[in-house]
Amino acid sequence: MKHSKPLLFFVFFLFTLAAISQTAVVRGVILDENKQPIENVNIKSNTGEGTITNKNGFYEIRIPSDKDIIIVFTHVAHKRVEQTFNLKNGSEIEYNPVLKINVEQIAEVVINKNTSQSRTGVTTISPKVIRTIKGAQPGVENILKTLPGVNVSNELSTQYSVRGGNFDENLVYVNEIEVYRPFLIRSGNQEGLSFVNTDLVSNVDFSAGGFQARYGDKLSSVLDITYKKPSKFGVSADLSLLGGSLAVETASKNGKFSTISGVRYRDNSLVLNSLETNGNVEPVFADVQTYLTYRFTDKFHLNFLGNISLNQYNFRPENRQTNFGTVDEPVALLVFYEGQEQTEYQTYFGAFKANYFLNDKTTLKLIGSAYHATEQEYFDILAQYRLGEVNTNIGDEDLGEVEFSEGIGSQFTRARNDLDALIFNLEHRGDYNIDDDSNLEWSVKYTREDIRDRLVESEVIDSAGFSIRPPSVTQTNFQPEVPFDGPLTAFQNIRAFNEVQINRLQAFLQYKKNAKIGEHDAYYNIGVRAHSWAVNGEGIESNSQTVFSPRAQFAIKPNWDKDMLFRVAGGLYYQPPFYRELRDSSGVVQPKVKAQKSFHVVVGNEYSFKLWDRPFKLVTEAYYKGLSDVNPYTLENVRIRYRANNDAKAYAYGLDMRLNGEFVPGTESWFSFGYLKTEENINDRGYISRPTDQRLKFGILFQDYVPNMPDLKMYLNLVYNTGLPGGSPSYADPYDFQFRLRDYRRADLGILYEIVNPEKSYNAKWKASFTNLSLGFEIYNMFNNQNAITNTWVRDVNSQRQFAIPNFLTPRVFNVRLSARL
Incomplete structure (x- = not known):
């Protein structure tokens, strides 16, 4: 069922008379x-x-x-x-x-005071901060989780939700090229590396909502990454107990050809072996990326972005004990496992981008890309459990062990899931500088998605010797009083094979202008997107749809003594369904699923001021989203299963605040606060919390150094989120399970000593050959908080009660890191 190996290299010839200048x-x-x-x-x-x-x-x-x-x-x-x-x-x-x-x-x-980004509501993150502040899952996402409106409650995952949206509602671009995430992923343990290689980054922009028409059709956020174009040779390396990375920069003498390439290797054994489930785990993730630029002339540049990623996750679980309940009624789940899981993801990505600078006012871009992913998820796991009361008598030899079992049972889960995805894109982009204060930008893009998917999953649940039948089977079982002579039925059994092709045509037109209103500076941005798509496939009734998305932004900077800026943004945002949103819980593709729609408005203020004779900025944003044609879903860790219909409506509103500046001279730190409420109404049954309804969020990124020894530095990355909804069993009614997980609290501390930094000169030859050299250690989850991401549901056959057993994340973990740059 695999595609032939895709052609990742294209040659483009440009024949156009008009285009744009940048x-x-x-x-x-x-x-x-x-x-x-x-x-x-x-x-x-x-x-x-x-x-x-x-x-x-x-x-x-x-x-x-x-x-x-x-x-x-x-x-x-x-x-x-x-x-x-x-x-x-x-x-x-x-x-x-x-x-x-x-x-x-x-x-x-x-x-770094980018007034253009302030007007458009974009947060710019320093690449130095991203490369300095590491974490259990280092990368851009590790910094995003400290921003208001961004929620990450799993340090093993690079997935994030923004202002009530889910993981599938975020756009990611690298040098204007859209990138994709894995499809089958259900656990942060298996996920591997983020696409974005921080060693290659020169600029990071993030918008949490109200973004411009130039960005694609998603409901929540945009992460816009720019990779470097080196001007000289350089090498950087990073080594730790979790893996390492190496990046090389080159540039020709005439400045026409430049390259930057990176290799990363990641082994999560250190953190995964600290989890409650004991066993043999082999998580190995690696990727290679390169970004090449060749300047044929001052008017014509050609760029190439390539990526190969290999991710393997092999796991043989042995046992697990989870203590939960209350102090008065402690309960424990003790599980013994047999079997193994073998998960593998391979992705290949290549893109060409051609720029033609016609004159001082015009430029033309042509972007072509191909993405090929082969993913497999194989596992056979037999779990035999005991659920009961825990011995709490201090001094007993059996302290903490299960004394009396309320439920005894077993669960057998099996999967043979394969997915092969091939995605092609071809896009023309351009903009025209009408004058120094106004600009017109446009794009036309064609996308071809070819998905081949085999979904085979089954689950058998046994409790106290009796197989539990699924709720959909109405045949009554009166065992043990009356013998049961009906056929045994798996509690869950999904079998589907899909071959789906989706053709998309997208376009946008956008106008922006800097103006004066009296003595005040003003900024306007108005635009519209169009998106038309058609779903086809074997055994699928063809269906096509078209949507239009108008968007606008306005900002004004009053001519006041105080440095203030006010802005408002909004529009009608659509999210046409991707393959995963078309596939329902039984694995069947529903081609008539509509695009989810959101009316979005954001009102913001930025106040720049000086404190202790150092620069600071306070950013405040209030937002509201009214959603219709919502496609409801259940969330299991980072796995999303859609109902593949549009039978719900929803809303989200909140307040985000961020204060950043030099709390310590020469360093950047910030404090974030966010309030969010998001609910949905399914089939007019009333509003309930959405899976991402995380009400309060506090985030701190703080950097400091020892005054008398400035080469000894530290960072603190602290996040507090109130608990997410606890979810429900896959077969249950979510209206019956409206309780929350415990609050998420995590603090990561890093301390490093800069042996060499570029601001000093050194007599020692070995030091003089380095631009940067640092050695440090990190403490992840410094206060050893027990954070839960999801629940495991266990049924007691006697009482018919269902216990929500929390799946805890990583405890305190220590790491050592060495970083160098030549």
Whole structure:
């Protein structure tokens, strides 16, 4: 059932007359050694743009984006300064050099104050923070979980939910190329590595809602990653008890060809062996990524992004004991296992992106990509359990063991699931700078999805010697009083084979403008998306649908003494169904599933100020989502099973706040708070909590160093989330199971010593060869909190009670890390 190996390399020829230009803005104030502004400093770029500073030392220059631009600062009484910039389209940064007379130039100050991102409600995360702040699952997602509105309650997973959405409602782009996640994944243990390799990252933008029409059709968030375009050779490495990574940067002498490549290896044995379930576990994850850029001319650039990922998870469980209940009535579940699980995911991804810069106002992009995934999930697990009271007598030899069994039984689960997915994309993007203050952007994209899926799952439950029949079987069993002569029926038995093809055509048109309202700066962005798709396949009734998604943003920066910015964004957002949303709980594809729809409005404020003579920013956002044609689902760890219908409506509203700045001089830290309420109404039965209804969230990312020893640094990554809904058994009515898991509390601490850093010079030759070298240790789950992610449901055949047995996450774990860069 496998596809032939896909062609991952394309050659594109561009024949277009009109397209777009991309520009960015550099502005700032030029000062002398006495911090006084310098007038008439000449500023000129190597592409011909130029300006001079005014009497206040202020300047502003617009330069082409997405390529290296050299800006030269000269003044008759001061030393010449050169600086290279490579900025994203629409970026605005402050660069404030300090000029010195007749001596060597002192270091410049660059303030990351991207006003363009502030206007659009985008959070920009420093790549340095991402590479410094590690965790049990290091990467961009480890930082996202500290942001307001983003909830992650499983440190073994890179999945995250945003403002009441689920894991499937988040867009991820790398250099404008959409990337995909695994399909079959049901447990964070098996998930492996995040697609985004932090060693290759140069910029991270994140939007939690109200995003522009230029981004695709999802309901919750956008993670927009930009990979580096190196200008010189460099090597970086990271080693720890959980694995390692290696990245290499190269650039040709003429600057036309650059590469950045990374290899990662991850072994989660250290954290998985600390779980309650004992056994032999072999989780091995590895991937290779590369991003290549070749500048044929100043007008034509060609880029390639490639990724190969191999993930294997082999597990032979042996036993488990989970203590739960209350202090007065402690209960324990003791399980003995036989069997094993073998899970494997292999993904291959390749994309070409061609840029043609027609002139200062126009550029054309053509993007083609192919994604091929082969996934398998095989397991045969026999679990024999005892459920009973726990000995709590201190001093007894049997303290903590099960003394009296309320229920004895067994459960046999089996799966033979295979999936083969092949996805092609071809997209044209462009934008046109009407003038310095307005821009028009558009795109047309075609997608072909070919999915082949075999789903074979069964479950047999036995309690006290009697096989429990599924609720759908109405034949009464009066054992032991009356012998039962009916056929034995598996409690759950799913068998399906699907071959599905989905063709999609997407397009957007977007206009943005910087304007003045009196003395106040204003920003407008309006756009519309169209998405048409058709579902076909063997034994499937063909079906096609089309939706339109209008979106808008407005921001105003008043001419006040206080640095304030106000913004509002909203629109009608659709999420056309992907394959997993078309497949119901029995494995059958329902081609008539509609796109989920959400009316979304976000109101925000940013207040920038100085405290202790250091910069700070307070960001506040209130939001509301009204959802219709909702496709209800159940959530098992990170596995989502849809009902594959649109018989629900829902809402979500909340408040997010984030205060970030230099709480410690020279470091960036932030404190986050979020309130969320999201409920759904299925078949007009009344509103109940959605699986992602996580009411309160607190997040802290804090960095510090020892004042007398600044090379000794620390970070604290702390998250507190109130408990998620506890879910329900797969066969049960969710309206009957409305209780919550315990609160999620986690603190990860890292302490490192910088043996070498770029701000110092060293006499020792071995030190001089390094740009960075650091050694440290990390404590994951520092306070050893018992966090639960889901429940295991056990039925007592005598009382017919169902016990929700919490599945606990990792306890305290220690790790050692060595990082280096040449």
